[in-house]
Amino acid sequence: MRTFSYERAASPDAAAAAAGQATNAKFIAGGTNLLDLMKLEIETPAHLIDVNGLALDRIDATADGGLRIGALVRNTDLAADGRVRRDYAVLSRALLAGASGQLRNKATTAGNLLQRTRCPYFYDTNLPCNKRKPGSGCAAIGGFSRQHAVIGASEACIATHPSDMAVAMRALDAVIETVRPDGATRTIPIAELHRLPGDHPEVETTLAPGELITAVVLPKPVGGAQAYRKVRDRASYAFALVSVAAIVQPDGSGRVALGGVAHKPWRVEAAEAELPRGAKAVTARLLADARPTRDNAFKLPLAERTLSAVLREARA
Amino acid sequence: MTRVSFDVNGEPHQLELDTRTTLLDALREHLHLTGTKKGCDHGQCGACTVIVDGRRINSCLTLAVMHQGNEITTIEGLGSPEQLHPMQAAFVKHDGYQCGYCTPGQICSAVAVLDEIRAGIPSHVTADLIAPVRLSNAELRERMSGNICRCGAYSNIAEAIGEVAGRSA
Numbered sequence: 001m002r003t004f005s006y007e008r009a010a011s012p013d014a015a016a017a018a019a020g021q022a023t024n025a026k027f028i029a030g031g032t033n034l035l036d037l038m039k040l041e042i043e044t045p046a047h048l049i050d051v052n053g054l055a056l057d058r059i060d061a062t063a064d065g066g067l068r069i070g071a072l073v074r075n076t077d078l079a080a081d082g083r084v085r086r087d088y089a090v091l092s093r094a095l096l097a098g099a100s101g102q103l104r105n106k107a108t109t110a111g112n113l114l115q116r117t118r119c120p121y122f123y124d125t126n127l128p129c130n131k132r133k134p135g136s137g138c139a140a141i142g143g144f145s146r147q148h149a150v151i152g153a154s155e156a157c158i159a160t161h162p163s164d165m166a167v168a169m170r171a172l173d174a175v176i177e178t179v180r181p182d183g184a185t186r187t188i189p190i191a192e193l194h195r196l197p198g199d200h201p202e203v204e205t206t207l208a209p210g211e212l213i214t215a216v217v218l219p220k221p222v223g224g225a226q227a228y229r230k231v232r233d234r235a236s237y238a239f240a241l242v243s244v245a246a247i248v249q250p251d252g253s254g255r256v257a258l259g260g261v262a263h264k265p266w267r268v269e270a271a272e273a274e275l276p277r278g279a280k281a282v283t284a285r286l287l288a289d290a291r292p293t294r295d296n297a298f299k300l301p302l303a304e305r306t307l308s309a310v311l312r313e314a315r316a
Numbered sequence: 317m318t319r320v321s322f323d324v325n326g327e328p329h330q331l332e333l334d335t336r337t338t339l340l341d342a343l344r345e346h347l348h349l350t351g352t353k354k355g356c357d358h359g360q361c362g363a364c365t366v367i368v369d370g371r372r373i374n375s376c377l378t379l380a381v382m383h384q385g386n387e388i389t390t391i392e393g394l395g396s397p398e399q400l401h402p403m404q405a406a407f408v409k410h411d412g413y414q415c416g417y418c419t420p421g422q423i424c425s426a427v428a429v430l431d432e433i434r435a436g437i438p439s440h441v442t443a444d445l446i447a448p449v450r451l452s453n454a455e456l457r458e459r460m461s462g463n464i465c466r467c468g469a470y471s472n473i474a475e476a477i478g479e480v481a482g483r484s485a
Contacts, residue, residue, distance in 0.1 A: 001336045003334075003335070003336065004335060004336070005335070006318055006335040006379075006381055008384075028379075028382070031377060031378055031379065031382065032359055032374070032377045032378075035338070035377050035378065035379065036358050036359060036377060039357065039358070048335070048379075050381075050382055052382060076371075076432075076437060079437075079438065080435075080436070080437040080438060085438065085445040085446060086445075086446060089445055092438065092445055093440075093445075096438060096439055096440045096442075097440050099462075100362065100461055100462025100463075101372060101425070101428070101429065101432065101439075101459050101460075101461075101462055102359075102362060102365055102372050102373050102374045102425065102462045103359060103374065103377075103462065105371045105372060105373050106373045106374070106377070106378065234461075235458075235461075236440065236457075236458050236461035237461040237462055
């Protein structure tokens with residue numbers, strides 16, 4: 001691991017300001033992904049700003065009946081919150097489908113959103129990777145690409161976003177709250193937080209340098225039957241090959257987001273109009289522009305079958 | 317170098333550490349508490365599991381300097397050869413290991429798992445998110461999935477935890 005200086009931030013504004021002043025600074029919260037990458041020298045921050053002391057670990061009701069989830073709320077606490085279990089079950093289910101008990105105890109809401117891909121070529125520093133070393137090439141294209149993206153990828157990168165939580169938040173239309181180094185605050189709809197790789201897979205979000213996520217806001221509950229189904233190589237503690245977050249209303253309308261298929265949680269609102277016609281119609285629209293590799297073409301029928309199972313469960 | 321102070325197994329400690337020192341290395345290399353094991357050092361195996369402020373975490377994926385003021389419990393703090401923790405005794409009774417390398421992490425994790433169930437924290441296999449969590453073999457196995465046993469002693473580990481869970485339920 002490279003050497004770095006370390007400070008404990010006193011407030012969100014101070015943390016963002018410090019990140020704006022220091023060169024090559026990173027925030028650290030749970031650290032479960034960042035420290036792993038620092039050990040491999042894939043992440044090499046010169047300065048770490050520890051945000052764990054900030055009072056961002058509460059889940060509060062909002063005036064319009066939703067929830068404001070502090071950036072530092074641990075994945076375990078978010079999944080176990082009574083209001084989340086009752087009104088946003090898809091989120092609780094998605095969180096519980098991810099990682100291990102130890103990791104969920106440490107991992108935070110904001111950190112989960114900002115975790116980096118688990119593409120094995122991103123992790124292997126002996127091989128080219130445009131995300132790790134821009135311009136070096138992509139070893140996943142033409143390599144073993146069973147886990148990789150089937151849609152929204154580019155000539156530069158076919159990595160997926162690994163989060164389960166973010167897929168459920170996409171279905172719930174969550175909104176991200178941030179503060180920038182100059183103290184300005186803004187909100188970002190989750191649909192606009194993560195980027196597709198394009199020519200710059202190393203730029204994964206629309207956050208500005210030094211911008212700190214302070215909370216994630218869930219709009220008021222939308223009801224319906226909510227489910228998260230994750231298909232993976234092991235029954236537990238593995239990343240998704242395909243996952244489906246779905247909210248299905250009694251009248252047959254609903255929302256669907258997919259994980260494991262793209263560089264961001266994948267949702268196409270227009271595809272949801274097909275819900276009354278079933279999983280085949282929805283996935284045909286949702287994945288209309290898919291360009292799978294030979295290794296991961298199985299994800300297309302798998303997504304359809306997983307959605308089919310979720311819809312059957314939701315309508316039971 | 318950065319100063320940090322925390323309690324380990326009830327004893328206060330003050331350390332001056334390279335900021336890169338993980339909690340795992342601080343415990344093993346600086347405090348010489350070698351019960352906690354380094355397996356993968358990447359959060360994948362669970363051998364380094366310790367309990368911090370009542371919660372199990374991977375000590376390899378956290379910096380020691382991030383634990384100012386915390387109370388840390390390692391396998392040495394759970395019990396001693398003369399006075400085993402009930403979970404340690406159950407692992408011995410059910411032969412919940414072969415080589416033993418993952419065992420401290422398994423036991424720290426198992427003790428915390430039973431607390432998590434008592435606290436009503438659901439898991440991936442909890443059928444009903446609203447009803448109280450019900451103890452079952454499937455619940456224990458799912459919750460222990462972050463602790464890998466390369467010798468494959470899983471069924472005996474599950475029996476050991478099940479026995480303690482039954483006793484304390």
